[in-house]
Amino acid sequence: MAVTVWKIFENATEQYGAHLIAGERGLNRLVDWVHIVEDQETALFLRGGEVVFTAGIMNHDNHWLKDFVIKLYSMGVSAFVVNHGPHIESVPKEVIDYCNEVELPLYVIPWKTRMVDMTRCFCQKIFEDMKQQTSVASLIKNLIFHVGNREDVVTSLVRSGFSRNCFYNVLSIHIDLPMESSAYEEADKQIRKAAEYLAKAGKHHMIPFHYRTKDILIIGMRERGATDDFIRQLLEKIAKLDLMKYCSIGVGQESEGFHELDKNFTRTFRLSCLARRRKREVLYYKDSDIEKLLIAINDREVLHSYYDKTLKRLRDYDRDNDTDLTEFFKTYLDCNCKPQLVSDTLYIHRNTVSNYLHRIMDILEISELNQETLTGLYLAYRIGEILD
Numbered sequence: 001m002a003v004t005v006w007k008i009f010e011n012a013t014e015q016y017g018a019h020l021i022a023g024e025r026g027l028n029r030l031v032d033w034v035h036i037v038e039d040q041e042t043a044l045f046l047r048g049g050e051v052v053f054t055a056g057i058m059n060h061d062n063h064w065l066k067d068f069v070i071k072l073y074s075m076g077v078s079a080f081v082v083n084h085g086p087h088i089e090s091v092p093k094e095v096i097d098y099c100n101e102v103e104l105p106l107y108v109i110p111w112k113t114r115m116v117d118m119t120r121c122f123c124q125k126i127f128e129d130m131k132q133q134t135s136v137a138s139l140i141k142n143l144i145f146h147v148g149n150r151e152d153v154v155t156s157l158v159r160s161g162f163s164r165n166c167f168y169n170v171l172s173i174h175i176d177l178p179m180e181s182s183a184y185e186e187a188d189k190q191i192r193k194a195a196e197y198l199a200k201a202g203k204h205h206m207i208p209f210h211y212r213t214k215d216i217l218i219i220g221m222r223e224r225g226a227t228d229d230f231i232r233q234l235l236e237k238i239a240k241l242d243l244m245k246y247c248s249i250g251v252g253q254e255s256e257g258f259h260e261l262d263k264n265f266t267r268t269f270r271l272s273c274l275a276r277r278r279k280r281e282v283l284y285y286k287d288s289d290i291e292k293l294l295i296a297i298n299d300r301e302v303l304h305s306y307y308d309k310t311l312k313r314l315r316d317y318d319r320d321n322d323t324d325l326t327e328f329f330k331t332y333l334d335c336n337c338k339p340q341l342v343s344d345t346l347y348i349h350r351n352t353v354s355n356y357l358h359r360i361m362d363i364l365e366i367s368e369l370n371q372e373t374l375t376g377l378y379l380a381y382r383i384g385e386i387l388d
Contacts, residue, residue: 005031030197054080056087080107137207169221169253171231198237314363
């Protein structure tokens with residue numbers, strides 16, 4: 001997880017004489033990097049998440065600092081540090097008021113403080129945090145994929161601050177954008193930042209990592225049931241970022257300690273695949289029905305074999321003949337096998353419904369659509385949805 005503003009400035013008052021004068025409510029902002037910036041043109045190259053230092057060399061009028069901080073905020077910086085001295089003798093009230101309004105932490109440091117010393121120290125903290133995050137993510141993956149001695153892995157996690165008594169849950173997020181695109185990278189970054197911000201603000205554990213095409217978030221809470229509130233807030237933030245339309249999210253089942261983490265990961269990963277196929281934004285394991293049975297089958301060859309013997313022939317026929325009988329038959333099953341309801345739903349004649357059904361029976365080599373056959377085909381549809 002990224003380091004927060006309050007953490008990176010934790011000892012800055014003693015070491016560098018730094019004082020927070022505005023934006024206290026933004027101390028949970030996440031910090032990705034540190035820069036010294038002296039003009040608005042250079043600020044345009046910021047990527048967001050930086051702590052920005054300035055001595056105000058370009059400060060030639062009464063409103064320069066206000067305009068500068070507005071530009072920095074628009075670029076998404078996490079905190080702003082003003083070096084008091086010959087260029088900025090004091091921070092104007094309008095700048096303090098603005099930083100309080102937008103919750104942008106504003107610090108001042110004395111002229112004698114060397115900005116390069118602070119930036120070096122802060123960069124080191126960021127690197128240490130990144131190193132710890134990578135280490136913890138590796139431990140979690142070892143636990144999930146059964147690498148190494150389980151108890152040794154758990155002991156290492158406990159030493160890293162993760163309690164055996166926390167309540168853990170798993171989120172699997174698929175972002176439906178080309179993985180190599182800048183749009184995907186930006187969406188991925190924004191979602192992770194939102195999750196990390198909520199975790200830091202709530203003093204929760206969170207371990208993010210990528211697996212295949214999914215973002216995996218392991219969430220750890222001190223109180224049972226708290227993950228539901230975290231997930232609700234995260235979904236609200238994703239919606240505000242206008243990214244929900246690209247997301248298919250699987251939410252696992254909260255459990256105490258690490259013993260269910262591997263099972264929960266598998267369930268959640270498969271649920272996000274299912275959510276994508278159903279074009280659903282979120283699916284919760286606790287609300288699933290028959291999916292719980294299918295997801296629990298780890299021998300995927302059994303499911304593939306069953307599917308191949310049933311619906312695969314129909315899908316192959318659609319592919320080779322540019323038809324859509326597979327979706328038609330799913331509608332037929334969803335309509336409780338009532339031809340008139342299918343006719344009304346698809347706006348086609350009942351005779352067309354009958355013709356399609358006979359063609360499907362020929363393709364699948366079915367003599368009659370009795371209860372047993374229909375149940376088997378319905379099960380095949382559900383299997384097709386959860387196959388990786």
